[in-house]
Amino acid sequence: MSEFTVLVLRLAFFVLLWLFVFLIAGVLRQDLFGPRRSRNRASKRGRRSGPSPAPAPGPAPQPAAASHPPAASPPHSLVITSGAMQGMVIALGTGPITLGRSNDNTVVLDDDFASGHHARFVPSGGRWYVEDLGSTNGTFIGEQRLSSPVPISPGTAVTVGHTTMELRS
Amino acid sequence: MSYAPDAPALSPAGTTSQRHRSPQALRISELLLTALAVVISAGAYALVGLGSEQTVPANVYQYAGWLAALALALHLIVWWRARYADPVLVPLAVLLNGLGLAMIYRIDVAKTAAGRESNAAVSQLIWMTLGIILCALVIAFLRDHRMLRRYTYLTGLAALVLLMLPLVPGLGKTINGARIWIGIGGMSFQPGEIAKICLAIFFAGYLVSFRDQLVLAGPKFLGMQFPRPRDLGPIIIAWIASVGILVLQRDLGTSLLFFGLFVAVLYVGTGKKAWIFLGLGMFTAGALIASRIFSHVQQRLDGWLDALNPDMYNREIGGSYQLVQGLFGMAKGGLTGAGLGNGRPHIVPYAESDFIYASLGEELGLVGMFAILLLYVVLFERGMKIAQQLRDGFGTLLATGLSFTIALQCFIVIGGVTRLIPLTGLTTPFLAYGGSSLIANWIIIGLMLRMSDNARRPAEEFQTGVLTIQKPVDEDEAHESALASTLGRLRSKRKVRRPDDAPVTPPEVYATGEQHPTPASGAGIDADDTPTTNFQRGGENQ
Numbered sequence: 001m002s003e004f005t006v007l008v009l010r011l012a013f014f015v016l017l018w019l020f021v022f023l024i025a026g027v028l029r030q031d032l033f034g035p036r037r038s039r040n041r042a043s044k045r046g047r048r049s050g051p052s053p054a055p056a057p058g059p060a061p062q063p064a065a066a067s068h069p070p071a072a073s074p075p076h077s078l079v080i081t082s083g084a085m086q087g088m089v090i091a092l093g094t095g096p097i098t099l100g101r102s103n104d105n106t107v108v109l110d111d112d113f114a115s116g117h118h119a120r121f122v123p124s125g126g127r128w129y130v131e132d133l134g135s136t137n138g139t140f141i142g143e144q145r146l147s148s149p150v151p152i153s154p155g156t157a158v159t160v161g162h163t164t165m166e167l168r169s
Numbered sequence: 170m171s172y173a174p175d176a177p178a179l180s181p182a183g184t185t186s187q188r189h190r191s192p193q194a195l196r197i198s199e200l201l202l203t204a205l206a207v208v209i210s211a212g213a214y215a216l217v218g219l220g221s222e223q224t225v226p227a228n229v230y231q232y233a234g235w236l237a238a239l240a241l242a243l244h245l246i247v248w249w250r251a252r253y254a255d256p257v258l259v260p261l262a263v264l265l266n267g268l269g270l271a272m273i274y275r276i277d278v279a280k281t282a283a284g285r286e287s288n289a290a291v292s293q294l295i296w297m298t299l300g301i302i303l304c305a306l307v308i309a310f311l312r313d314h315r316m317l318r319r320y321t322y323l324t325g326l327a328a329l330v331l332l333m334l335p336l337v338p339g340l341g342k343t344i345n346g347a348r349i350w351i352g353i354g355g356m357s358f359q360p361g362e363i364a365k366i367c368l369a370i371f372f373a374g375y376l377v378s379f380r381d382q383l384v385l386a387g388p389k390f391l392g393m394q395f396p397r398p399r400d401l402g403p404i405i406i407a408w409i410a411s412v413g414i415l416v417l418q419r420d421l422g423t424s425l426l427f428f429g430l431f432v433a434v435l436y437v438g439t440g441k442k443a444w445i446f447l448g449l450g451m452f453t454a455g456a457l458i459a460s461r462i463f464s465h466v467q468q469r470l471d472g473w474l475d476a477l478n479p480d481m482y483n484r485e486i487g488g489s490y491q492l493v494q495g496l497f498g499m500a501k502g503g504l505t506g507a508g509l510g511n512g513r514p515h516i517v518p519y520a521e522s523d524f525i526y527a528s529l530g531e532e533l534g535l536v537g538m539f540a541i542l543l544l545y546v547v548l549f550e551r552g553m554k555i556a557q558q559l560r561d562g563f564g565t566l567l568a569t570g571l572s573f574t575i576a577l578q579c580f581i582v583i584g585g586v587t588r589l590i591p592l593t594g595l596t597t598p599f600l601a602y603g604g605s606s607l608i609a610n611w612i613i614i615g616l617m618l619r620m621s622d623n624a625r626r627p628a629e630e631f632q633t634g635v636l637t638i639q640k641p642v643d644e645d646e647a648h649e650s651a652l653a654s655t656l657g658r659l660r661s662k663r664k665v666r667r668p669d670d671a672p673v674t675p676p677e678v679y680a681t682g683e684q685h686p687t688p689a690s691g692a693g694i695d696a697d698d699t700p701t702t703n704f705q706r707g708g709e710n711q
Contacts, residue, residue: 006219010508013216014533016209017540020264023205024257024547027198031554090560093627103315108561112381 074126075154075167083163084110092167096122099160100133113137113161119146121167127151128167130158137161192252196244202260203244207237210267213509217275220510220532221282226274235294236267239301246305250312251622255555258621261548262599262614266297266607268541269600271509272521272528279515289521289602296604300611307615314620318563321374328367331360332410336417347420347594361423362596362609365430366616369570372431376438377562379403384439396443404447407431412455419465421456422581422593426574428452433573434566437556473591491518492585492592495527499538499587506534521602523594527586541600542583549576555617558624568620571613 078090078097090097090107098105102116109118115135122129131149132139139146140159152158154169211233218226226232240263247254274290281287311317317324335341335348342350342357350357376383383400411428415421432448460466472489475481476496481489494517501507514520514528521528530538552572556565575598582601585592596606 006216006508009212009216009219010505013209013212013509014505014536014540016205016212017537020202020205020209020260021540021543021547023202024261024544027202027257028547028550085562088560091627095627103318103561103563106560108315108563110377110562 074123075128075169077168078107078121078165079168080163080165081157083161085163092121092123092128094123096120098133100135109160109163111161111163114163118160119158122149127153135160195254195256196248196252199247199256199259200244202257203240203263204237206260206264206267207233207240209264210236210271213268213271214274216509217271217278218510220508221275221278222510232294235298236263239263239298243301243305246308247618250308251618253622253625254308254618255551255621255625257547257551258614258617261544261551262611265541265544265548265599268529269525269597269602270294270297272514272525272532272600273602275510275532276515276521276528278510279513283515292604293602293607296607297611299604300608303608304611304615304618307612308618311616311619314564314567314616314623315561317370317567318374318377321371321378324367325371325375328364328371331364331367332414334360348418349420349423356604359603359605361420362605363612365426365574366571366609366612368427368430369434369567369574372434373563373566373570375403376434377566380438383435384441396441396447401447404431404435404444404451408451408455411452412459415455415459415466416463419463420594421459421466421469421591422585422595425452425581425593426577426595429577430570430574433577434570437569438562438566469591469593473588476588491524492588494518495524495586496588498527498531502531502534504535506530506532506537508532522596523582523601524586525601526583526597529600542579545576545579545598548572549579551621552576552617555621555624559620560624564620564623568617571616575610575613 076092078092080086080088080090088107097107098117098120099107099109099114100116100118101109101111101114105117115133115137117133118135119130119132119139122131129149129151130139130141130146132146141150141152141156152167154167157164157166211229214232215225215229218224218229240259243259243263247259270290270293273293277287277290334351337351340351340353341348342352344350344357349359349361351360352358383396383403407428411424411431414427415424418424428448429452432444435444435448436442456466460470468486472481472492476489476492478489482493483490498512498514498517501512506512509532512528512531514524514531517524517527526538526541529541533541549572552568552575556568556572559565559568578595578598581590581593582595582597584590585595596603598610599607
């Protein structure tokens, strides 16, 4: 094989190697910013999901609201806003989410003031309910200790032990 | 758990986007990337032949087919058992392993041409096969990484035994001054590599239970809160252990790796920077003292600081010949390298293991070295991302520990080869020739895949799917405890004794159990898992 062919093959090898690196970077980008949508909407959403602690209930004039209604949509994540696990985000699905210190919970709380199986979030009829599972120290919404399942809306702080969390839409 | 204060800002976007990506999309991108990785690896193999012998190696199709079969098998196992797992881990590991194989083959060719028969590439391929099988087994049989937490102390003990094995007379072997090998039959194995994984599990399990004490602040010094003196116990023990490795096994790299692993997990567990400074200080002090007492540490330091001195270069034992030859090779490589098969990397001693990064640098140049370095960076980033996404503290610490071992190992080896830090003998993960290290790293990839699958799995599937193994066990324990309490009551009333082999029949227990309390939700179930439970249980029993 001629020297030139080998040289071309070598360059092709570098191209493939770096192509791999950039493809991986593409996967990482999707992880950080979400899948690519049409450009201007993507940038708007990127800014919206910024650090604002109170979930700004959607910049009202959202032209794409019909196809993607963010404000009216049901909550899709449970965010731990204070306590040892601050910053953790749990994606909500269609099933209940259990909280507690025990290892078989959906969210294993790292909180000495939480019980083994402390509380759970249950979806029902398009709403999410929070229910105390007979915990020692109770589950609170504000100062109110829960005695029965209570429907909650995004932004309502729920306290378990030393951990506070809320739903976000 | 220490989440950086800015973590909330980042994570919503991250988790939200994963919600939109179906597992199929993840797996398809994994498949494509893996295919590309196999193509690049096989291409490297063919180029080695072209460069060194002017023909493509005869068995290139068998080789490529074998790589592809391995990668595809692993991919299918992941699709079957860990659908939500991170899509870039498998391609990264396959590519790094494939590049390493091509380079090892290249050194083989050169050695054989020089009259020294060498078949390292074949045995590396066998080890790779074994490693991928073990990785697949981890994914298939470990359905939930949280099960590992139950064996915290068992793995700690196992790590200790594995570390001690090379010191057993008759079993241990001293190779190149380091006593970190055991010989079984004709084969050598480095148990320390497996111990690395065991230690990561042990540190994660231990610190997730005890970090609360370690967070308590002590005296303030230099603007930092240092821990209370009596909380220094664990770090001192880890320090003594790593100094022990340094002294008894004469291996600076392993010693640094284990201590660094502990400090990293400690830092992530407690979120206190003081531990890092404390750890760095302790290690520096230990290494300085060791360099005064032990000649081999001092030689390493001299060879690093004064590498280009001819005296140093020509010294028989502990000289800088290897390091400097590696540097020359990389310098010869320049920007784009001599081309695979065209350099002379085999001049460097251990060109296929310790110095494989320098060998790659000579033949692929800076362009190739940076690509490889980026692969490692991405691998580490994925590990930290998994740690951040995980919903339990143990998993977070374990993922941190495992990915940090890979990163630290890269830093120690590549830093040593490029003369940034003193040279120590460690293997470059996935690239370097060495079965024990390869197997250990594939197991780490298996654990990471398992953890990332758990981290990304939607909550409802997580509950019904993954915990099927764990749930029945817990229920059994619940039955057992219910049974025990009932029996206790029966025993006190009627003096009935259950024979040890009597079948446990929970329904009957519950039938009699009008008066006995059903196991309160979780009150007793996790009691033995978390030491902090005693406090909690006291509360619940009131």
